[in-house]
Amino acid sequence: MRKLLFETLIRPPLTEGLAAADESAVAELAGRLDRAARERLGRSLAIRQVDAGSCNGCELEIHALNNAFYDLERFGLRFVASPRHADLLLVTGPVTHNMREALERTYAAMPAPKWVVAVGGCAKDGGCFAGSYAIAGGVSSAVPVDLHIPGCPPRPIEILRALLAFIA
Amino acid sequence: MSAPRTPTPVIDAPSLGELLAAGRHVPGHRPWPRSVVDADAWTLAAECLAQGGITLLGLWGDAGAVHLALLEEPAGAIGVLSLHLAGREFPSVGELHAPAIRLERAIGDLYGLEAVGLPDARSWLDHGRWGLRHPLRDAYRAAAAVTPYSFLPVEGEHLHRIPVGPVHAGIIEPGHFRFTACGETIVRLEARLGYAHKGTEGLMAGADLARGALLAGRVSGDSAVAHALAFARAAESALELEPPRRAHWLRALMAELERLANHFGDIGAICNDAAFALLHAHCGVLREQVLRAADRGFGHRLMRDLVVPGGVARDLDRGGAALIADVVAAARRRFPQLVELYDNTASLQDRTVGTGILKPALARRFGAGGFVGRASGRAFDARRQPGYAPYGELDFDVPVLDAGDVNARVWIRIREVEQSLSLVGQILARLPSGPVHEAVPRAAAPGEGAALVEGFRGDILGWLRIGAGARIERCHLRDPSWFQWPLLEAAVEGNIVADFPLCNKSFNCSYSGHDL
Numbered sequence: 001m002r003k004l005l006f007e008t009l010i011r012p013p014l015t016e017g018l019a020a021a022d023e024s025a026v027a028e029l030a031g032r033l034d035r036a037a038r039e040r041l042g043r044s045l046a047i048r049q050v051d052a053g054s055c056n057g058c059e060l061e062i063h064a065l066n067n068a069f070y071d072l073e074r075f076g077l078r079f080v081a082s083p084r085h086a087d088l089l090l091v092t093g094p095v096t097h098n099m100r101e102a103l104e105r106t107y108a109a110m111p112a113p114k115w116v117v118a119v120g121g122c123a124k125d126g127g128c129f130a131g132s133y134a135i136a137g138g139v140s141s142a143v144p145v146d147l148h149i150p151g152c153p154p155r156p157i158e159i160l161r162a163l164l165a166f167i168a
Numbered sequence: 169m170s171a172p173r174t175p176t177p178v179i180d181a182p183s184l185g186e187l188l189a190a191g192r193h194v195p196g197h198r199p200w201p202r203s204v205v206d207a208d209a210w211t212l213a214a215e216c217l218a219q220g221g222i223t224l225l226g227l228w229g230d231a232g233a234v235h236l237a238l239l240e241e242p243a244g245a246i247g248v249l250s251l252h253l254a255g256r257e258f259p260s261v262g263e264l265h266a267p268a269i270r271l272e273r274a275i276g277d278l279y280g281l282e283a284v285g286l287p288d289a290r291s292w293l294d295h296g297r298w299g300l301r302h303p304l305r306d307a308y309r310a311a312a313a314v315t316p317y318s319f320l321p322v323e324g325e326h327l328h329r330i331p332v333g334p335v336h337a338g339i340i341e342p343g344h345f346r347f348t349a350c351g352e353t354i355v356r357l358e359a360r361l362g363y364a365h366k367g368t369e370g371l372m373a374g375a376d377l378a379r380g381a382l383l384a385g386r387v388s389g390d391s392a393v394a395h396a397l398a399f400a401r402a403a404e405s406a407l408e409l410e411p412p413r414r415a416h417w418l419r420a421l422m423a424e425l426e427r428l429a430n431h432f433g434d435i436g437a438i439c440n441d442a443a444f445a446l447l448h449a450h451c452g453v454l455r456e457q458v459l460r461a462a463d464r465g466f467g468h469r470l471m472r473d474l475v476v477p478g479g480v481a482r483d484l485d486r487g488g489a490a491l492i493a494d495v496v497a498a499a500r501r502r503f504p505q506l507v508e509l510y511d512n513t514a515s516l517q518d519r520t521v522g523t524g525i526l527k528p529a530l531a532r533r534f535g536a537g538g539f540v541g542r543a544s545g546r547a548f549d550a551r552r553q554p555g556y557a558p559y560g561e562l563d564f565d566v567p568v569l570d571a572g573d574v575n576a577r578v579w580i581r582i583r584e585v586e587q588s589l590s591l592v593g594q595i596l597a598r599l600p601s602g603p604v605h606e607a608v609p610r611a612a613a614p615g616e617g618a619a620l621v622e623g624f625r626g627d628i629l630g631w632l633r634i635g636a637g638a639r640i641e642r643c644h645l646r647d648p649s650w651f652q653w654p655l656l657e658a659a660v661e662g663n664i665v666a667d668f669p670l671c672n673k674s675f676n677c678s679y680s681g682h683d684l
Binding site: 001003004005014049050051052053054055056057058059060061062063064066067068069079081082083093094096097098099100101102103106128129131132133134135152153155 | 307335342389455505
């Protein structure tokens with residue numbers, strides 16, 4: 001383990017900006033997001049994620065925000081375990097009838113002020129599942145949506161960019 | 169709930185071939201035979217399943233019929249038995265063979281067909297919120313009626329219950345877990361699923377093949393390639409369509425990249441659930457690099473909408489192939505260090521060794537696929553048996569362990585990562601040239617097709633019937649999770665509640681793939 005840790009110390013960080021030039025958008029975002037988060041939210045935006053019936057594709061890309069390349073927490077954005085601790089609800093999926101109440105109750109459990117960001121094509125209007133007997137619709141059919149991030153699923157960088165646009 | 173019936177021992181149990189021969193052969197079902205049997209032969213098949221001579225691959229409803237897909241190991245013979253129904257009742261398979269119980273509950277919810285003798289008559293996917301009943305057959309409106317789910321009773325002193333979900337603490341899919349614990353120890357876990365039910369099979373009915381492929385790629389986000397492959401191969405069997413050679417190889421390349429990305433993610437996440445964040449961070453890097461290579465090579469990080477009936481939707485250029493080769497070469501250098509770290513960290517081993525043991529007999533009975541089965545002695549791998557192109561031309565091992573604990577499931581993943589890294593190398597070195605797609609004939613004759621493909625989680629059964637105008641009449645995609653979720657409940661028994669996340673992640677069953 002010591003060898004691995006030592007190597008990690010002497011290698012340049014993977015966190016984007018020091019990586020390939022075409023990925024430098026992340027570095028640019030990092031600076032802007034950092035400033036905006038400090039000003040608006042005192043460097044803290046707590047995010048609660050709810051899967052309202054997605055295929056799990058969006059969750060995989062939201063997970064990726066925590067990896068060394070995107071390192072979400074450097075911006076003061078972090079995922080929290082309870083809606084009671086959250087400023088922002090990040091919702092994926094078409095809202096299934098079976099999940100609708102759980103989503104509404106999660107939203108209701110958040111303290112104000114609160115925002116909702118819907119992630120993915122399904123979260124907009126049900127996507128390719130629209131019209132199914134099991135689908136209530138997009139996220140806005142259950143809770144008020146402040147921002148929608150398109151994509152199936154959106155790339156992590158796109159989710160990051162949209163979160164920036166939202167708090168900027 | 170009634171007690172399951174003890175199956176009568178079948179003396180001189182018939183082989184799968186004999187079970188099929190007992191019925192009327194259905195022409196136009198490819199590549200494996202399908203037979204329409206009577207109720208006696210149906211029940212005999214259920215008894216054979218209970219006895220362990222054959223393995224359950226799938227059980228699904230249809231218009232006026234139920235179908236039972238069976239596997240005979242080790243030969244890898246596959247067949248489908250169908251029972252035509254005059255009314256709404258059919259003899260329960262689950263009564264004799266527990267792995268069929270949830271499948272029959274789902275058939276009841278979706279088709280209103282009743283498995284007579286089924287020991288668990290509770291609704292499974294239908295939570296009383298759809299506003300209609302039996303959506304796939306003679307649907308009728310019914311006001312939403314949400315009644316509390318009656319969890320199985322647990323009796324004893326000093327027991328308490330812990331309800332978890334459907335909204336979990338992490339970034340996870342929705343599902344409810346009801347724990348009954350005695351102090352720290354889990355006495356019983358009962359899962360309630362269906363929250364992610366999107367009615368995919370209902371949307372499939374009447375769709376054209378392009379939309380079917382799109383939906384199949386969204387059955388489970390982490391298995392976009394594998395589910396699309398099961399769908400495409402089943403469609404190609406039904407249409408007697410043979411994709412070009414290069415398409416087979418590109419599909420295998422995508423499937424192995426998907427396996428790598430998921431296994432890297434899982435190995436890290438399991439360690440993270442044992443509070444060992446270092447491996448999580450390093451595995452997360454490997455996963456991200458694979459996804460980026462997939463994006464550069466195929467234009468989508470999860471390789472969605474690329475496997476389609478007839479071949480693949482996009483070719484891989486030299487630049488993309490070189491990039492994937494680089495990423496694989498880098499992972500080959502980095503991964504052994506991480507494996508060493510996993511193996512030599514006593515505090516981590518203390519959490520994974522001996523935790524969440526799944527007994528081999530249970531894994532065999534449930535036909536558990538993937539790392540869940542292979543960590544508990546079941547060597548089945550659809551790439552080998554029944555096998556499909558191009559795996560017959562590739563060199564790979566199927567790792568098997570007997571311990572059945574979290575550690576064994578980690579080690580199977582580690583070994584499979586090594587195999588997939590090798591497979592990607594072999595595929596890139598020998599990738600045939602030529603076209604990548606064969607057009608689907610417009611005036612395709614109606615037909616039925618089945619396929620069994622190996623996703624990262626295990627074998628996925630794809631079945632579909634194509635009608636006039638190449639429209640899908642019925643499509644059923646059975647995720648491996650159907651047979652793995654019940655085993656998780658068995659594996660956590662007697663473990664402490666705090667080890668549940670670890671056990672759960674080591675199984676990593678799909679919610680969406682199960683709920684459909």
